[in-house]
Every structure is written in C-alpha cells, then in structure tokens.
Amino acid sequence: MNLLPRPNRLEPAAGTLTLTPDTAIAAPPEARAPAELLAGWLRTATGWPVPIRAAGPAAFAFVAHDGPGKGPESYLVDITPTGATMTAPQPAGWFHAAQTIRQLLSPMVEGVSPVPTMEWHPMTWTLPCLALKDHPRFGWRGFLIDSGRHFLPVETVKRVVDALALYKMNRLHWHLTEDQGWRLAIAKYPKLTEVGAWRGPTRYGGFYTREDIQSVVAYATARNVEVVPEIELPGHAQAALAAYPHLGCTGGPYEVATKWGIFEDVYCAGNDQVFEFLEAVLTEVCDLFPGRAIHLGADECPKVRWKACPKCQARIKKEGLKDEHALQTWFVHRIIRFLETKGKRSICWDEILEGGPPPGVIVQAWRANEKAVSKAVAAGHEVIHSPYSHVYLNETQAWCTLEHVWGWDPLVEGDKKDLTPAVLPRPELLIGGEGCLWGEWCPPNRIGWQAFPRLLAVAERLWSKDEGRDWTEFHARALAQADRLSYLGLTPGPEQISGS
Numbered sequence: 001m002n003l004l005p006r007p008n009r010l011e012p013a014a015g016t017l018t019l020t021p022d023t024a025i026a027a028p029p030e031a032r033a034p035a036e037l038l039a040g041w042l043r044t045a046t047g048w049p050v051p052i053r054a055a056g057p058a059a060f061a062f063v064a065h066d067g068p069g070k071g072p073e074s075y076l077v078d079i080t081p082t083g084a085t086m087t088a089p090q091p092a093g094w095f096h097a098a099q100t101i102r103q104l105l106s107p108m109v110e111g112v113s114p115v116p117t118m119e120w121h122p123m124t125w126t127l128p129c130l131a132l133k134d135h136p137r138f139g140w141r142g143f144l145i146d147s148g149r150h151f152l153p154v155e156t157v158k159r160v161v162d163a164l165a166l167y168k169m170n171r172l173h174w175h176l177t178e179d180q181g182w183r184l185a186i187a188k189y190p191k192l193t194e195v196g197a198w199r200g201p202t203r204y205g206g207f208y209t210r211e212d213i214q215s216v217v218a219y220a221t222a223r224n225v226e227v228v229p230e231i232e233l234p235g236h237a238q239a240a241l242a243a244y245p246h247l248g249c250t251g252g253p254y255e256v257a258t259k260w261g262i263f264e265d266v267y268c269a270g271n272d273q274v275f276e277f278l279e280a281v282l283t284e285v286c287d288l289f290p291g292r293a294i295h296l297g298a299d300e301c302p303k304v305r306w307k308a309c310p311k312c313q314a315r316i317k318k319e320g321l322k323d324e325h326a327l328q329t330w331f332v333h334r335i336i337r338f339l340e341t342k343g344k345r346s347i348c349w350d351e352i353l354e355g356g357p358p359p360g361v362i363v364q365a366w367r368a369n370e371k372a373v374s375k376a377v378a379a380g381h382e383v384i385h386s387p388y389s390h391v392y393l394n395e396t397q398a399w400c401t402l403e404h405v406w407g408w409d410p411l412v413e414g415d416k417k418d419l420t421p422a423v424l425p426r427p428e429l430l431i432g433g434e435g436c437l438w439g440e441w442c443p444p445n446r447i448g449w450q451a452f453p454r455l456l457a458v459a460e461r462l463w464s465k466d467e468g469r470d471w472t473e474f475h476a477r478a479l480a481q482a483d484r485l486s487y488l489g490l491t492p493g494p495e496q497i498s499g500s
C-alpha cells in the first residue's frame with residue numbers, strides 16, 4: 001500500500017470496500033471541510049453524486065472520538081467490506097484520514113489526466129480493507145516556497161498547498177518579500193507593488209492582491225494547512241527601498257535587484273519612519289493571514305550601512321547597545337513585541353541568535369554547522385529545523401539526492417546525534433522542520449521537478465517514527481507517487497541526475 005508518509009500502525013485485512021453510485025458520506029458539522037474534500041475527489045473520479053449527510057448509513061463515516069488520543073492530528077481509519085470509518089479527536093485528524101483514503105484511491109481522483117487518454121476504461125472503485133492508527137512525530141511540518149525571486153501564480157501556490165495536504169504537511173511558509181521583488185499588495189503603501197513588484201527593463205514580476213491572498217488562505221485552511229507569511233527584515237529589503245527610498249540609510253535611489261545575492265542596502269534601524277512603515281505593513285499582514293505565526297526573516301543582513309549611518313549609530317548609543325548585531329536584535333525585538341500585541345508569534349532564521357535572541361521568538365535553524373538548534377533550545381526557544389545540508393531542495397539533485405534527504409535526521413545537528421531527549425532538557429522545543437525551495441533557479445514551471453520526489457522524504461521524516469525505517473521500502477512508495485503528482489501538475493524531477 002503506497003501510503004506516504006508511512007503510518008504508525010497499519011494492519012491490512014482481507015477483502016475490499018467497493019464503491020457504488022449510492023456511495024454517501026456521513027459527517028458531523030465539524031467534519032464538513034474534510035468531508036467536502038473527500039466528496040470532491042470521489043465525484044471527480046466517478047461522476048457519482050456522493051452526498052454528504054449529517055448521519056445515517058454511508059460508505060464513508062467521519063466519527064468524533066474524545067477518548068485519550070495521540071494529539072490533535074491523530075486519527076484512525078478502519079475499512080471493511082461494508083464501509084470506511086475515519087475517527088479523530090479533532091478536525092486535523094479527519095483531514096489526515098481523508099487524505100489517507102485519497103491515497104488509497106487511484107490517481108484518477110486527482111482530476112484531469114496529464115496525458116491524452118486513448119481509451120475509456122470502465123473502472124471499479126475499491127479500497128483495500130485495513131485498520132490504521134496514526135499520529136505525527138512533529139507538529140510543525142512545513143515547506144518554504146519563494147515568490148520573491150520569481151513570482152509564483154496563485155494556481156501554482158494552490159497546487160503546492162494541495163500536495164502538502166496530500167502528504168500530511170501542515171505549514172506553507174510563503175516567502176513574500178525580497179530584494180528582487182515585493183509581492184504583497186499593501187493598501188497603505190501602494191508603491192510597494194507599483195514599483196517593488198517589478199524588476200529590470202522588461203518589468204518582470206507580479207504581485208498578489210488582497211483577494212489573491214484571501215483565496216490562497218481559504219484554500220489552505222480548507223486543507224488543514226496554515227499559511228505562514230515571511231516579511232523579511234531588516235535585510236533582503238531592496239525592493240521595498242526602491243519603492244520608498246527614505247526607509248534606507250542613504251536615502252537611495254535604489255532599484256529592485258536584478259541579480260541574486262545579499263545586498264547591503266537594508267532598512268535603517270535609526271529611522272522611526274521605518275517602524276511606522278513596518279507596523280502598518282504588518283497590521284495588514286496580520287489581517288490577511290489568520291495563522292498564529294509570522295516569519296520575519298532576519299537572516300543575511302549586512303551591517304555595512306548601519307556602521308556608516310549617523311541615525312543607526314545614534315540608536316546604538318541611545319539604546320546602550322553593544323554593536324550592530326545587538327542593533328539587529330533590538331530592531332527585530334521591537335517588531336516582535338508589536339506582533340505580540342496582535343496575538344502573533346514571530347519566527348526568525350538562526351542569525352537572530354547572533355545578537356542574543358529576543359524572548360519568545362521561534363528560531364528556524366538553517367545553518368547546519370552553527371549548533372543553532374542546541375543554542376536556541378538551551379535558551380528556551382522553540383525551533384524549526386531546516387538544515388541546508390539536507391532539506392534545501394533548491395540544491396541540485398546530483399548530490400542532494402532523494403536518499404540523502406531521506407537520510408536526514410531531525411535530531412542530528414552538524415554531524416552528531418545530539419538532540420536526543422536525553423541531551424535536550426526540553427525536547428518538545430524542537431517543534432518540527434521544513435523543506436525549503438529557494439527560488440533563484442526555480443521559476444514556477446519547475447517547482448514540481450525541483451521539490452519532488454525529495455519533499456516526500458521530508459514529509460516522511462517529520463511524520464513517521466524512526467522504528468521500521470527502510471530505504472528500499474520508502475523508495476518504492478516514493479516513486480509510486482509520480483503519477484499522482486503529475487495529475488496535480490507537479491510532475492516530479494528525476495530521482496537523481498548523475499552519480500551512482
């Protein structure tokens with residue numbers, strides 16, 4: 001059975017459940033969203049009406065269970081010749097149960113075939129009988145996409161969200177602002193997208209309207225995926241400076257970057273207008289994204305301009321800060337406190353550890369050899385693990401192979417397995433991980449090719465327990481996803497390009 005990620009406990013049973021034109025779904029009101037998803041796949045595939053009812057006999061039943069579960073995302077699936085029961089303590093579990101049923105059905109439930117169909121094959125729709133008990137290993141299972149380097153159309157973003165839900169991932173980390181483009185319409189600062197969303201003489205780019213964002217968020221919410229927007233500061237902000245040059249230390253002029261890299265022009269930390277601007281932007285961001293967390297970036301911020309800027313130096317003096325690293329922490333902490341007033345948690349890349357991490361920040365550890373996870377956890381911070389050594393899927397598949405990613409251990413930092421519960425005083429602070437697909441070399445039509453099949457290994461690593469892991473077994477399951485991903489418009493790349 002090609003379930004991915006591998007469930008915690010799966011007992012195959014004899015027989016099959018055969019669907020008929022009378023197939024219906026029984027679901028309490030709280031299970032409406034996962035029931036709608038399931039009905040959608042079945043209707044597309046079979047052409048049958050597949051009604052959803054509150055109760056009564058039905059081939060598919062969503063059942064609430066309030067006994068001691070294994071957390072909010074746990075679920076059971078029982079399939080017998082008379083019906084399939086999906087039991088969960090909370091809606092998140094029902095979503096996973098529904099996705100499990102989806103994976104047990106033919107890829108044809110995904111809709112339009114990627115290749116012309118020469119013949120019509122009458123199909124019998126069956127499910128194998130089984131008993132399955134499942135819950136995730138980590139609560140935060142994410143994937144970063146980068147709309148900053150290349151604008152990604154809404155349809156592409158939705159496809160990615162659907163694939164995340166299919167593989168039981170629950171966070172879309174959406175990188176929305178960059179040196180090369182500001183992608184989010186902000187009512188109070190229209191030049192951000194009039195100027196900041198376009199680069200070069202041919203005005204290459206694009207941006208998302210409020211309605212676009214609302215439509216992606218609604219689509220994700222209907223699939224149990226939280227959208228985590230990343231609004232970069234204080235660095236990677238050249239597109240914003242091109243739109244509003246007074247926000248930089250030198251006053252510009254600036255242009256939206258047309259090359260990749262790390263740029264020296266960043267928000268001025270000594271100018272109060274920068275904070276007015278960022279607070280207004282983030283107020284609109286909080287309004288658009290209902291999730292708990294907002295990512296502030298805070299990586300790769302050169303200090304060259306701050307060192308030469310009288311306003312930044314005056315700020316260092318006035319606040320009694322040690323140096324420009326401390327100024328960065330002060331800057332980010334001020335924004336974090338603002339977001340707290342809006343009820344939001346902030347996430348920063350691990351550079352935030354350099355000036356002493358502000359209280360309450362969630363640290364996303366990406367520099368594999370910096371001991372960022374241990375340092376952050378020792379300081380009491382929650383951590384999302386994303387080592388570039390293993391889960392940066394923008395890296396070439398020539399060395400960062402599917403097997404290499406599958407070999408990632410979220411409890412290993414650098415080269416030692418040092419994040420075991422015995423070593424970590426509070427292992428629960430390691431809340432999960434994310435695969436990252438930075439966009440420099442990844443225009444929208446390449447996303448499936450670049451992300452898959454390797455994102456499957458990330459999904460499996462963050463969901464499934466270690467016990468019973470087997471490369472050959474995983475490999476077969478992963479490659480069996482190719483058809484389904486192609487139906488979804490995310491045709492995977494080769495498993496590896498060269499090498500053994």
Ligand code: ACM
Nearest residue numbers: 299300349366388
């Ligand atoms: C990063 O890759 N700069 C987080």
Ligand code: ZN
Nearest residue numbers: 249268309312
């Ligand atoms: Zn300055």
